[in-house]
Every structure is written in C-alpha cells, then in structure tokens.
Amino acid sequence: MDHPIQTLAVIGAGAMGSGIAALYAAKGIDVVLIDPVPGALSRAAEVIDRQLGVYAPDGVAEARRRIRMDEGLEAACAGDLVIEAIPEKLELKRNVFARLDTLCPAESIFATNTSGLSINAIADSVTRRDRFVGTHFFTPADVIPLVEVVRNDDTSTDTVERVMASLRYVGKRPVLVNRDIPGFIANRIQHALAREAISLLEQSVASAEDIDEVVKWSLGIRLAITGPLEQRDMNGIDVHHAIATYLYPDLENRTTPSPLLAQKVADGHLGAKTGQGFYSWPAETREQTLRDKSATLTELVALLQKRRAD
Numbered sequence: 001m002d003h004p005i006q007t008l009a010v011i012g013a014g015a016m017g018s019g020i021a022a023l024y025a026a027k028g029i030d031v032v033l034i035d036p037v038p039g040a041l042s043r044a045a046e047v048i049d050r051q052l053g054v055y056a057p058d059g060v061a062e063a064r065r066r067i068r069m070d071e072g073l074e075a076a077c078a079g080d081l082v083i084e085a086i087p088e089k090l091e092l093k094r095n096v097f098a099r100l101d102t103l104c105p106a107e108s109i110f111a112t113n114t115s116g117l118s119i120n121a122i123a124d125s126v127t128r129r130d131r132f133v134g135t136h137f138f139t140p141a142d143v144i145p146l147v148e149v150v151r152n153d154d155t156s157t158d159t160v161e162r163v164m165a166s167l168r169y170v171g172k173r174p175v176l177v178n179r180d181i182p183g184f185i186a187n188r189i190q191h192a193l194a195r196e197a198i199s200l201l202e203q204s205v206a207s208a209e210d211i212d213e214v215v216k217w218s219l220g221i222r223l224a225i226t227g228p229l230e231q232r233d234m235n236g237i238d239v240h241h242a243i244a245t246y247l248y249p250d251l252e253n254r255t256t257p258s259p260l261l262a263q264k265v266a267d268g269h270l271g272a273k274t275g276q277g278f279y280s281w282p283a284e285t286r287e288q289t290l291r292d293k294s295a296t297l298t299e300l301v302a303l304l305q306k307r308r309a310d
C-alpha cells in the first residue's frame with residue numbers, strides 16, 4: 001500500500017505532537033497541528049525548527065511550510081488521520097475524541113498516542129471504534145523508529161493496515177500489539193527496568209550516575225542489536241533459568257510507586273523540565289543536552305538501519 005494519508009492532523013503540540021508533526025512534514029505530508037493552550041504553538045514552532053535542523057537541515061523551510069498551526073479543534077476535519085497527543089488523562093482524551101467524532105468526516109481514522117491507557121476505554125468515546133487505534137510513539141517521536149500500533153476490540157484490519165502503511169511511509173518500524181494491555185509492550189519492560197533501578201538507588205547500592213553507567217554501557221548498548229529474548233538464546237536458556245531461580249525472589253516487586261519517586265514529585269523535582277530530578281539540569285545546558293541527544297540518536301539509528309539493510 002502506498003501512502004494512504006494526504007493530510008495528518010495532530011492534536012496537542014507538546015513534546016510528542018511537535019515531533020510527530022515534524023516527522024510527517026519532513027516526509028512531504030501536509031500537517032495541521034492543533035493546540036488551544038496559549039503559548040503552546042509558538043513553543044512547538046521552536047521545537048520543530050530545532051528537530052528539523054538535526055535530521056532535515058536542507059528542508060527546514062519546506063517542511064515548516066507544510067505545517068499549519070491552529071488553536072481550534074475544528075481544523076482537525078482536514079485530516080484523514082488524526083493523531084491525539086494531549087496529556088495522559090483518560091477523561092480529557094475521551095472528551096476531545098467525542099468532539100472530534102462529531103467534527104471529522106466519518107472516514108477519518110483516529111489514533112491516540114497514549115503511553116498505556118486502555119485503547120478500548122478511549123475508543124468508547126467515539127462511534128467509529130473500527131477506525132480507532134493506538135499509535136504509541138517514543139520520544140523523540142521523529143527520531144526513534146518504533147511505533148506500537150494497538151488495536152481496540154473493534155479495530156478493523158483495514159484501519160490497522162492503513163495506519164501501519166502510513167507509519168512505514170514516514171520511515172517508522174510499526175509493530176502490532178494484539179491485545180489492549182496496560183503499558184503495551186515497551187512501557188511494561190521500561191517500567192520493570194526503572195522500578196529495579198530506582199530500588200537499587202534507594203538501597204544505596206550505587207549512585208544514580210553509576211546505575212545509569214552500568215545500563216548504558218552493557219545492557220543498553222547490546223539491546224540495540226539483540227532484544228531481550230534473542231539475548232537469552234545467546235546466553236543459553238539453561239543459564240537464564242538457573243539465574244532466574246535464585247534472583248527473582250530478591251528483585252523489586254512493589255506494586256505502588258516507590259517513596260523516593262513520590263517524594264520527588266511532591267518536591268517538584270520532575271527532571272529536566274524543572275531543573276532537578278535524579279540529576280541537576282541547569283537551564284543553560286538543558287537545551288544543548290537535548291539537541292546533542294537527538295543528534296546522537298539520529299546517527300545511531302542511521303547506523304543501525306544501514307546495518308540491517310546490508
């Protein structure tokens with residue numbers, strides 16, 4: 001299937017919405033980017049220029065011309081695919097989709113970029129459940145290749161195929177998640193890893209820097225080449241079984257967020273966006289760090305894609 005989408009509408013011009021808009025515009029698709037919150041669209045314009053400058057330096061002006069910005073939800077009716085990227089609140093998402101359902105042509109496909117809320121619960125707010133799907137991008141949305149496509153119980157095969165074709169056209173590697181399970185695949189694995197890392201920090205087993213150093217330069221670097229199941233085959237499943245037998249009883253298995261996490265939220269130490277999290281993020285270095293991260297990820301993705309193609 002060629003590219004089945006002529007115009008993309010993106011609802012929410014924050015970190016994810018801006019990245020998705022930049023990605024599609026850089027690939028020649030017209031985009032309407034919608035956000036009613038004062039100041040959001042001008043902030044998005046800065047983010048989009050920064051991102052396009054990293055991976056499409058010769059096409060910034062052309063790509064920017066393809067992105068129309070609007071404060072009103074009515075503008076979404078131009079999109080044959082409408083991707084929602086507003087805050088992770090179920091009722092907010094349901095309200096926005098209920099309105100979109102009355103505004104947009106019946107044939108438009110709706111997608112939510114929720115990180116892990118139930119796709120069925122969000123899809124209940126529209127009459128077009130067969131044309132409703134989850135598209136879970138990863139940050140930076142325009143750089144990380146994978147997108148989890150999650151169907152609700154009524155999503156049609158045609159909808160899945162059109163959304164997957166559209167994602168492939170803009171260079172993504174979509175994977176279909178067969179069941180609407182909380183956190184889908186990636187966030188379940190990511191949170192299992194983060195729960196253990198935070199627990200190790202709480203127990204003073206090592207500093208935050210050293211815990212990150214261990215993951216970045218061992219598991220992290222290897223995971224880009226061999227996934228966790230493939231790696232078990234390399235290590236030997238008998239070896240994994242033996243380690244799992246003595247290790248699992250000792251692993252963190254709490255079912256609520258750790259007190260350390262709760263304290264950081266209460267103190268307003270929310271990470272890079274507030275200047276303090278597990279690390280300090282001075283405003284003067286934060287932008288540069290984000291830019292460097294995007295540039296390095298772009299190089300790494302290009303290298304890995306070349307390796308797969310060879």
Ligand SMILES: NC(=O)c1ccc[n+]([C@@H]2O[C@H](COP(=O)([O-])OP(=O)(O)OC[C@H]3O[C@@H](n4cnc5c(N)ncnc54)[C@H](O)[C@@H]3O)[C@@H](O)[C@H]2O)c1
Nearest residue numbers: 012013014015016035037040085086087088114115137139
């Ligand atoms: N940040 C991530 O790493 C990440 C990764 C994957 C998925 N997600 C998911 O993507 C979604 C967006 O996350 P984000 O990080 O971009 O959030 P964000 O806070 O950066 O952006 C949200 C945007 O939505 C806008 N908004 C608020 N109410 C709105 C409304 N009624 N209509 C239109 N726009 C509205 C806000 O002005 C803001 O610009 C969430 O569901 C989140 O869970 C985030």
